[in-house]
Amino acid sequence: MKMKTRVLSPALRKVAKNELGEDLEKIAADLIVLRAWVQELGQGQPSNQWLIGFLRGSKHNVEKAKSKLEKYYSLKVSIPEFYTNRDPMDPKIQALLEHGIYLPLRKCAREDSPRPAIIRAGPLYKHQHAVADLIKISFMIAEILLLEDDNFTVAGKDILVDMQETGFGLLSQWTPSIAMKSMTCVEKALPIRLKHIQLINSPRGIMAAVAILKMFLGSKMRKRIQVCGPNYEDIYENLPKSILPEEYGGTDGSVQELIGYWKNKVESYRDWFLHQERTS
CATH class of the missing domain: 3.40.525.10 (CRAL-TRIO lipid binding domain)
Known part of the structure; x- marks a missing residue:
């Protein structure tokens, strides 16, 4: 499965690898896991670019990324002053x-x-x-x-x-x-x-x-x-x-x-x- 996300510049690729632990060989499989998780939460079909943002924000820890996604969707309901209208x-x-x-x-x-x-x-x-x-x-x-x-x-x-x-x-x-x-x-x-x-x-x-x-x-x-x-x-x-x-x-x-x-x-x-x- 090809990873349909933007290709990073060499400088950002280095940061992603050294600071976030980004491994190109693992990203495709991790995206499949996260997409299934979002669907389980009833939140439709997010783009790969959206999901990889959560992976990077969690330093490519899939469980942390799942937790952030779940929290994101739940806070949209519990803190309406930030997420509605x-x-x-x-x-x-x-x-x-x-x-x-x-x-x-x-x-x-x-x-x-x-x-x-x-x-x-x-x-x-x-x-x-x-x-x-x-x-x-x-x-x-x-x-x-x-x-x-x-x-x-x-x-x-x-x-x-x-x-x-x-x-x-x-x-x-x-x-x-x-x-x-x-x-x-x-x-x-x-x-x-x-x-x-x-x-x-x-x-x-x-x-x-x-x-x-x-x-x-x-x-x-x-x-x-x-x-x-x-x-x-x-x-x-x-x-x-x-x-x-x-x-x-x-x-x-x-x-x-x-x-x-x-x-x-x-x-x-x-x-x-x-x-x-x-x-x-």
């Missing part, structure tokens, strides 16, 4: 896309680097969206990356959180309950490998919000969270200027261009999101 043409989703709340960058630092993304908390606060809306839109885009982006599935992702023009009203929404639900999804149900989280333009009180987040993280992940100073120089070692938008001192286009790209991309997946909701 995800029609990209819904006015609420349209507003989130137009405001550019969550924006993966077009380039990575290196060919084998994690996929970087910017969370822009200012528009979230200004337009009075809920933190749960941010989590919903970020999970929607993460699912697209899971299907399309090999850097994301193999090397993981880096997050730059821009807290400019936010206030206490937004921070107060980051309750232990929301933190627990979001990290349960990230760590137990989605094959996401978070490599770094950097916060910039942080308001007063941010350390309390970070402390709440760290309550639900393992020791390894806690060390990957960095609150940067007012100077953007702190972020350039991990995210070079060549991959950042102009608004962050970079040279790769503008934030508005990224907003347009991701709005169109999410809209193009409308049928997929509607199907996912029907099979919940």
